[in-house]
Amino acid sequence: MALRQSKKKRPRREDKQDKESWPLEEGVFDRNSLIALDRFRGKGIVRTLDYCIAEGKEANVYRATKEDGSFVAVKMYRLRSPSFVHMGQYIEGDRRFSKIKGNSQGLIFAWTQKEYRNLELLHDAGVRVPDPIAFKANILAMEFLGVDGLPYSRLVEVGSEDPNRDYDLIRADVKKMREAGLVHGDLSEFNILMTDKGPYIIDCGQAVLLTHPRALEFYNRDLRTLWKYFSKYPDFDRPEPVAEESEGKNKEPENK
Numbered sequence: 001m002a003l004r005q006s007k008k009k010r011p012r013r014e015d016k017q018d019k020e021s022w023p024l025e026e027g028v029f030d031r032n033s034l035i036a037l038d039r040f041r042g043k044g045i046v047r048t049l050d051y052c053i054a055e056g057k058e059a060n061v062y063r064a065t066k067e068d069g070s071f072v073a074v075k076m077y078r079l080r081s082p083s084f085v086h087m088g089q090y091i092e093g094d095r096r097f098s099k100i101k102g103n104s105q106g107l108i109f110a111w112t113q114k115e116y117r118n119l120e121l122l123h124d125a126g127v128r129v130p131d132p133i134a135f136k137a138n139i140l141a142m143e144f145l146g147v148d149g150l151p152y153s154r155l156v157e158v159g160s161e162d163p164n165r166d167y168d169l170i171r172a173d174v175k176k177m178r179e180a181g182l183v184h185g186d187l188s189e190f191n192i193l194m195t196d197k198g199p200y201i202i203d204c205g206q207a208v209l210l211t212h213p214r215a216l217e218f219y220n221r222d223l224r225t226l227w228k229y230f231s232k233y234p235d236f237d238r239p240e241p242v243a244e245e246s247e248g249k250n251k252e253p254e255n256k
């Protein structure tokens with residue numbers, strides 16, 4: 001007897017469509033994002049979006065599965081980000097992004113590209129950051145930092161078992177970053193993931209070139225925030241970094 005599936009048992013068209021379409025979420029999954037995700041899907045970078053790792057003011061980060069079954073992290077910036085005015089100060093004057101379209105969407109696209117370029121520069125310089133994979137519109141795909149499919153925790157959550165060692169590792173990366181021509185600008189225990197290979201610096205969208213008028217101010221702030229966090233550990237013994245006052249003067253404020 002020929003195998004004939006009854007009409008009733010066949011999946012309804014809507015069911016199939018539901019399964020194949022991306023979940024919808026206010027402010028993130030608009031038309032642009034869907035087109036960008038489709039592009040990633042076409043390239044085998046994203047087969048499925050698995051779950052949301054973090055929901056932020058500016059972006060959501062998802063774990064996704066690639067065509068080959070491995071994982072990637074997908075950061076999707078909100079097109080209607082409440083902080084896009086604040087974002088402007090980190091991108092204005094950056095020679096890499098001189099032709100930004102004057103609307104918020106143009107700024108978010110440029111920002112996404114900026115995070116990708118920053119990660120590329122830093123990864124090439126040997127800084128422990130996620131390896132960037134691709135960007136399109138408001139979406140960035142990068143190396144998933146995790147184990148057994150679960151993302152690594154942030155420093156703020158798990159703390160440090162060896163504060164002197166972890167501080168030194170991060171300081172060495174900040175130094176490498178600066179040698180590569182960038183200042184992170186939002187370095188804190190919230191933007192460091194504690195991995196098997198040591199602390200990784202994430203969230204590099206706001207990182208500015210050394211030529212940025214406020215680069216030094218951001219650099220000093222990053223170092224101070226980092227030191228302040230580690231100084232709460234009783235066995236932490238690294239000296240407080242001396243703030244650098246102007247370009248050229250006291251070039252490396254490290255006094256350890």
Ligand SMILES: Nc1ncnc2c1ncn2[C@@H]1O[C@H](COP(=O)(O)OP(=O)(O)O)[C@@H](O)[C@H]1O
Binds near residue numbers: 143144151
């Ligand atoms: N490459 C990654 N791999 C695994 N988890 C990540 C990755 N990038 C970000 N995350 C997770 O998503 C959270 C938000 O990412 P982040 O880049 O800091 O965005 P936000 O701008 O919202 O702070 C992080 O705190 C971290 O838990």
Ligand SMILES: [Mg+2]
Binds near residue numbers: 191203
């Ligand atoms: Mg962050």
